[in-house]
Every structure is written in structure tokens, then in C-alpha cells.
Amino acid sequence: MKFLEVSKESTETELKEVENQLGISFTNDFKEHYMEYNGGCPVKRFFLWDDGAKTRINHFFSIKYKGFSQLEDAYDDLLITEQILPVGFLPFAADDGGDLFCVSTLPGSYNEVFFCDMHHYDDEVIENCVTLVSRSFKDFIDNLVDE
Structure with a gap:
């Protein structure tokens, strides 16, 4: 897989x-990827859903260095400040509509990937959006695919 x-x-x-700063442990897959491709x-x-629908990934967040968005900022905003995502979820990419x-x-x-539908966010039961x-x-x- 190539990233631009x-x-x-x-x-x-x-x-x-960054792991120490955020108080989490990145998975090995995640670390290997970010040592080769940082954001972009x-x-x-496209992510291909089981029903054949596709979700276009706008960008991956960068770590430590500024890119489209920085992972540390997204983590701080979404988990610490706004408490929108469940604890233990690390946002690494956004689609064109702002879902994560x-x-x-x-x-x-650990190491499983979740889609967080921010359009169906429910602050009473945060897990309903994942x-x-x-x-x-x-x-x-x-498993990402072309258009």
C-alpha cells in the first residue's frame, strides 16, 4: 500500500x-505503518463495507509532525476535551464527512479497527456510534480498495 x-x-x-503523552500503547501494526507512512x-x-458500499478516506492523521491533521490533537480534542469517543479508541483517519x-x-x-459515525453520536451511549x-x-x- 502506498500513501501520498x-x-x-x-x-x-x-x-x-507520543504513547507516553497520550497514556496508551500503539499496536505493532500501527507502529510499523507510521514508521513507513506518517499520515497522508x-x-x-476506499473502505469496502460488507454490503458493497464504499467510504472514501480523506486522510490519515500524522503523528508528531503537522500534516492534514495531527493525531495527538485529534485524540486530545475527541477523547479528553469533548469526550466524544470511547476511552481506548485512537482516531487515525477521517472520511470525507468527518466520520472517523x-x-x-x-x-x-486491542488492534481492532472501528468506524465512528459522528452523525449518529449519542452522548448518553457513546458506543452506539461505533x-x-x-x-x-x-x-x-x-483491504482498502480503489474507486
């Missing part, structure tokens, strides 16, 4: 600094 318009590659040391746009930009793709850092779902889309970050990346 990426930021400077993240080093293992930089990723560890995948050449294959998140990787789980929680023990029971849907499991992939059993691993690597599988998510490997």
Missing part, C-alpha cells in the same frame, strides 16, 4: 514519546 502527501516518517523513539492519503482510498476510523487500545479489542470494521489495523490497510 505524508509527513516526515515517525521514529520508534518519537512514537514512544492512501492511494487506495479508530484503532482500539483496549485489552478486549462499528467494528476490521480485526486488525494491518488487515484494514491491506
Whole structure:
């Protein structure tokens, strides 16, 4: 998989600094990806749903370096300040409508990828806006498709 318009590659040391800053542990798949491609746009930009529908990924967030959006800022805004996403969900990409793709850092779902439908956000039951889309970050990346 190739990515365009990426930021400077993240080093293992930089990723560890961000993990410490956020108080989470990135998955191995996630770290490997970000050491090669930091943010940007995948050449294959579409997530294919089971029913054949497609969601276009606008961009992946960058880590440590400014890109389209920075992961640390998104995490701080969405989980800490606004408390919109469930704890343990790490937003890493956004679609064209502002919905998010998140990787789980929680023990029971570690490394699974979820789609967070921000148009159906319910502050009473935050989990209502999330849907499991992939059993691993690597599988998510490997299964993106062309238009």
C-alpha cells in the first residue's frame, strides 16, 4: 500500500514519546505503518463495507509532525476535551464527512479497527456510534480498495 502527501516518517523513539503523552500503547501494526507512512492519503482510498458500499478516506492523521491533521490533537480534542469517543479508541483517519476510523487500545479489542459515525453520536451511549470494521489495523490497510 502506498500513501501520498505524508509527513516526515515517525521514529520508534518519537512514537514512544507520543504513547507516553497520550497514556496508551500503539499496536505493532500501527507502529510499523507510521514508521513507513506518517499520515497522508492512501492511494487506495476506499473502505469496502460488507454490503458493497464504499467510504472514501480523506486522510490519515500524522503523528508528531503537522500534516492534514495531527493525531495527538485529534485524540486530545475527541477523547479528553469533548469526550466524544470511547476511552481506548485512537482516531487515525477521517472520511470525507468527518466520520472517523479508530484503532482500539483496549485489552478486549486491542488492534481492532472501528468506524465512528459522528452523525449518529449519542452522548448518553457513546458506543452506539461505533462499528467494528476490521480485526486488525494491518488487515484494514491491506483491504482498502480503489474507486
